[in-house]
Amino acid sequence: MTYEEVLQKAAEVLKPKCRVCKECNGIACRGEIPGVGAAGDASSFTLCRDYFSKIRLHMDAVHEHFEADTSLELFGCTLAGPVMVAPIGGMPFNYTNVLTETEYCEAVVFGANEAGIIAFTGDGPLDDYFPSTLPVINAAEGRGIPTIKPWGKEKLFDRIKDISATNCPAFAMDIDSAALVNLKLQGKPAYAKSEEEIREIVQEAGRPFIVKGVMTAESALRCARAGAYAIVVSNHGGRIMQDALPPISVLREIKDAVGDQMKVLVDGGIRSGSDVFKCLALGADAVLIGRPYAIAAHGGGAEGVALYTEKILQELKETMLMTDCPRLADITQDKIRMYPA
Numbered sequence: 001m002t003y004e005e006v007l008q009k010a011a012e013v014l015k016p017k018c019r020v021c022k023e024c025n026g027i028a029c030r031g032e033i034p035g036v037g038a039a040g041d042a043s044s045f046t047l048c049r050d051y052f053s054k055i056r057l058h059m060d061a062v063h064e065h066f067e068a069d070t071s072l073e074l075f076g077c078t079l080a081g082p083v084m085v086a087p088i089g090g091m092p093f094n095y096t097n098v099l100t101e102t103e104y105c106e107a108v109v110f111g112a113n114e115a116g117i118i119a120f121t122g123d124g125p126l127d128d129y130f131p132s133t134l135p136v137i138n139a140a141e142g143r144g145i146p147t148i149k150p151w152g153k154e155k156l157f158d159r160i161k162d163i164s165a166t167n168c169p170a171f172a173m174d175i176d177s178a179a180l181v182n183l184k185l186q187g188k189p190a191y192a193k194s195e196e197e198i199r200e201i202v203q204e205a206g207r208p209f210i211v212k213g214v215m216t217a218e219s220a221l222r223c224a225r226a227g228a229y230a231i232v233v234s235n236h237g238g239r240i241m242q243d244a245l246p247p248i249s250v251l252r253e254i255k256d257a258v259g260d261q262m263k264v265l266v267d268g269g270i271r272s273g274s275d276v277f278k279c280l281a282l283g284a285d286a287v288l289i290g291r292p293y294a295i296a297a298h299g300g301g302a303e304g305v306a307l308y309t310e311k312i313l314q315e316l317k318e319t320m321l322m323t324d325c326p327r328l329a330d331i332t333q334d335k336i337r338m339y340p341a
């Protein structure tokens with residue numbers, strides 16, 4: 001199977017929910033939630049693409065030839081590259097019924113592992129969804145990162161207990177889901193969490209905890225003080241609210257605030273190896289990609305997910321060669337420039 005074939009099949013099976021656009025930029029699916037779109041005028045998503053296009057790369061091609069090394073260590077795992085599959089849930093209402101939640105979870109977890117990276121799995125308003133992700137992670141020898149919604153304390157701690165029965169290297173919470181429309185529509189309330197509540201979660205879980213949905217330096221510092229292993233700078237693919245800033249635009253100030261106290265991950269509109277490079281140049285340790293992985297899973301299952309990962313990592317390697325960055329640590333801010341300034 002080629003990646004082109006994956007896209008063709010995805011376009012057939014995802015109609016009318018996702019148009020599998022040439023560039024996945026949030027314009028055609030504007031406002032479609034439930035669905036794959038972003039909230040309201042979708043600017044919280046579409047502006048990500050505008051911002052990425054203004055970050056330009058410094059080409060630097062006179063040097064010894066090398067094969068770039070994209071590998072890294074995160075939460076005690078070796079990854080083939082600084083890319084992970086973002087959690088995506090709600091197959092029955094956000095996508096077509098071609099894949100069940102479990103089949104989607106299998107595609108991303110097994111496909112990510114095949115390509116040497118790791119997938120986050122999701123949670124949602126349907127009660128049987130989250131528990132169904134854990135056996136899939138176990139079948140992949142623990143290589144998957146469960147993500148829980150910011151439920152009330154009792155349900156949250158039940159979920160943490162369920163996670164402790166797996167040997168996953170870390171788990172996450174999409175803290176911004178406290179305002180998610182899909183949860184409200186189905187009468188499943190979720191709640192914002194304070195620094196103290198994050199500290200309690202870290203202590204209860206006893207394994208690396210990742211807070212997803214952090215968009216300010218102040219909140220990042222709260223997570224660091226509470227003992228989080230990492231944050232994901234994210235606006236949930238623009239699905240929480242319109243008029244949010246693009247995560248890439250706040251990445252540098254957040255990294256400058258937290259320094260090396262914890263890992264900094266980012267997502268939102270990342271569509272190529274060159275975009276991954278730009279995120280690393282602005283201080284990210286690694287990135288998450290959402291919608292394109294859902295397209296790959298619908299078009300080619302685990303094989304589609306692995307093919308898409310290989311494509312992105314190959315693009316990253318080529319970008320590193322053309323900017324004289326043999327290793328990820330060489331990707332520094334001087335390798336990029338805002339244009340126009």
Ligand SMILES: Cc1cc2nc3c(=O)[nH]c(=O)nc-3n(C[C@H](O)[C@H](O)[C@H](O)COP(=O)(O)O)c2cc1C
Nearest residue numbers: 086087088089094122174236237268269289290291
């Ligand atoms: C249909 C859909 C469902 C999603 N479900 C979840 C979820 O269950 N948990 C979560 O943390 N994020 C969820 N997200 C957000 C993604 O994890 C990620 O933050 C976002 O999609 C990244 O942007 P990108 O799609 O532009 O790469 C969802 C996004 C979409 C499009």
